[in-house]
Amino acid sequence: MRICIVGCGAVGSLFAANLSLLEDVEVWAYDVSEAHVDAINERGLRLTGAGEVVGRPHATTDPQALPACDFGLVVTKAMHTEPAIAATAHAFTDGCVATVQNGLGNEEAIARHVERVIRGTTFPAGKILEPGVVQWDVKGATTLGPYDERTPLAEVERLADACTRAGMPTHAVADARGPQWRKVIFNAATNPIGALTGLTHGRVCERPDLRALVSGLVDEGKAVAAAQGIALDSDPEELIDHAARPEVGYAHKASMLQDVEARRATEIDYLSGGIVRVGSEHGVPTPLNEAIWALVKGVEQSWLE
Amino acid sequence: MTRVVVAGAGSIGSLLAAHLARVAEVAVLTRREEHAAALREHGLRVSGRSEFTVPVAAGTDPSLLPEADLLILACKGTDLEPLAVSLEGRFAGATVMTVQNGLGAEEIVAAHGSWPLLSAVTFMSGTRHGDEHVEYVLDTATWIGPFQGTTYEDARRVARLIESAGLKAEAFPDLRPAQWSKLVFNATVNGVAALTGLPHDFHFAETERLSDLGHLVRDLVDEGRAVASAAGVDFQDDPWEMNVLATQRGFRHSPSMLEDVEARRPTELESINGALVRAARRHGVPAPLQTAVYRLVKAKEASYSE
Numbered sequence: 144m145r146i147c148i149v150g151c152g153a154v155g156s157l158f159a160a161n162l163s164l165l166e167d168v169e170v171w172a173y174d175v176s177e178a179h180v181d182a183i184n185e186r187g188l189r190l191t192g193a194g195e196v197v198g199r200p201h202a203t204t205d206p207q208a209l210p211a212c213d214f215g216l217v218v219t220k221a222m223h224t225e226p227a228i229a230a231t232a233h234a235f236t237d238g239c240v241a242t243v244q245n246g247l248g249n250e251e252a253i254a255r256h257v258e259r260v261i262r263g264t265t266f267p268a269g270k271i272l273e274p275g276v277v278q279w280d281v282k283g284a285t286t287l288g289p290y291d292e293r294t295p296l297a298e299v300e301r302l303a304d305a306c307t308r309a310g311m312p313t314h315a316v317a318d319a320r321g322p323q324w325r326k327v328i329f330n331a332a333t334n335p336i337g338a339l340t341g342l343t344h345g346r347v348c349e350r351p352d353l354r355a356l357v358s359g360l361v362d363e364g365k366a367v368a369a370a371q372g373i374a375l376d377s378d379p380e381e382l383i384d385h386a387a388r389p390e391v392g393y394a395h396k397a398s399m400l401q402d403v404e405a406r407r408a409t410e411i412d413y414l415s416g417g418i419v420r421v422g423s424e425h426g427v428p429t430p431l432n433e434a435i436w437a438l439v440k441g442v443e444q445s446w447l448e
Numbered sequence: 449m450t451r452v453v454v455a456g457a458g459s460i461g462s463l464l465a466a467h468l469a470r471v472a473e474v475a476v477l478t479r480r481e482e483h484a485a486a487l488r489e490h491g492l493r494v495s496g497r498s499e500f501t502v503p504v505a506a507g508t509d510p511s512l513l514p515e516a517d518l519l520i521l522a523c524k525g526t527d528l529e530p531l532a533v534s535l536e537g538r539f540a541g542a543t544v545m546t547v548q549n550g551l552g553a554e555e556i557v558a559a560h561g562s563w564p565l566l567s568a569v570t571f572m573s574g575t576r577h578g579d580e581h582v583e584y585v586l587d588t589a590t591w592i593g594p595f596q597g598t599t600y601e602d603a604r605r606v607a608r609l610i611e612s613a614g615l616k617a618e619a620f621p622d623l624r625p626a627q628w629s630k631l632v633f634n635a636t637v638n639g640v641a642a643l644t645g646l647p648h649d650f651h652f653a654e655t656e657r658l659s660d661l662g663h664l665v666r667d668l669v670d671e672g673r674a675v676a677s678a679a680g681v682d683f684q685d686d687p688w689e690m691n692v693l694a695t696q697r698g699f700r701h702s703p704s705m706l707e708d709v710e711a712r713r714p715t716e717l718e719s720i721n722g723a724l725v726r727a728a729r730r731h732g733v734p735a736p737l738q739t740a741v742y743r744l745v746k747a748k749e750a751s752y753s754e
Contacts, residue, residue, distance in 0.1 A: 336744070336747075339643050339744050339748065340744055340747040340748045340750075340751055341748060341751035341752070342747055342748075342750070342751050346750075346751075347747070350743075350747055350750070352743045352746070353743050353744075353747050355743075356739075356740050356743050356744070359736070359740070412659070416658075416659060419658065419659075420658075430667070430736065430737065431736065431737070431740060433658070433659075433663065433664070434664050434667070434737050434740055434741075435740075436658075436659045437659050437660065437661045437663060437664040438640070438643050438644055438661075438664070438744075440659045440660075440661070441640065441643070441644030441645075441646050441651060441661050442643070442644050442645055444644070444646060444651055445644055445645035445646045446645075
């Protein structure tokens, strides 16, 4: 089996390194970072932290170098999905492409370029320490499901099985929208609040007035999910409170806060913006998500001056 | 000659004190002794729309300042309570005028003395370049109205005095419509600026894309309008139009709340956004977006002050 990780950032690297240890899987890693790709090819891809792994995927910055693959796993930031899949789609003519990215709209972007798409959501997290070396912060489960009827569940199961055997526990389900929306709602209700206030996740949650705003955002997301007939696999509120515990993520700065502090483009269009867009398609009002979306876009615009 | 004491020499206080010193006897009450000393030694310099330097009396102890006919309280809203306490029993013959942003300044002052009170809101702006130098930036008017123990005629007299000093001023029989216009304008523009880091520029009036800030600004103004009308007040000027006009001037003004957040100082959030949100609750008017902005700025302040 041949799998290509499209976007070998922190989370992509976790999949690439672990999968490359399997005897029956050949792993390719496509990324735009020359330094990361060169380091991987010279010294291997090293994970440290929650697990100590040195993987040996074939890394490249050249999409034309990719062979035909059985599976793609897109792990770029959501704003890079379109160019990343446009560049690599030729490798997946006979394969399936899965996304485990944040936010909404990734499956649709991929489906514009490839036939068989797998919806997914993942919880492992990490950060790149230096080219070729990734800190593995959090282990966690991944859920995959067919995007539409063109993707056979058996193929989803084949990919999930490989990931699970590689140490990345993955479930194949018929409808992955519940887990996906639970995470989207969680991210859209908490990441931008951290980004706008500068507070860690735990400090956001311990302020009752701010926690109430988070719940207002969660409620809008739940209403948009319900309007599509999506049953959340569990309440995002539980995930939010769980993550606020000292031993879990009290001191964690949301990735969007890290982006804002580093003045990098955020995934806001695919989180709050995604909820607003899907909400309007289903006639569900989302005024708080609209407000948060506009504020974070404003933050991004303030860097351009 | 009219005797004026200006308490608080930030940019607004400095602009008022310097201009009035050309037509009245002016003393400035400052918080820091070195600020008062600098004013006594060098006078107060204005640049920008006016260019002049005037001598002013200055001190930090209200009991050592000369008596006054008009006492202008120009400190920030957050400093008003301690200032009013320090003025208790002083300036018995003076009419007191508040120029703080937001709501509630007059009530704070009234709790500490029986001075006749005038309300004012000011739309002029300046930038301090040190203790004795203020740049006069926006020459928009100061609006004045009676609050308690004063009449429209008193407001007109003070407006004429300020005009004769070279600033713009206008008196109104009832200031509340103007105060509410400015309250809602300030809560909206200051809040959005403090959260985004954007100065008050064209982004605030943009409505082309769904995520453009103009939609949020308009929705925030609409909530403010509903609160004002529940309080029995119609806007003097529509805050949305004030916003559009201000962003068309081509001058990127940094609202004070943005400057405060960037300098990691306490903001005037409570007297502006807090006052609006509390008024909404008191009148039973839903204001979810103004409430969200208020909570976010409060939390942002907490991120650097706790």
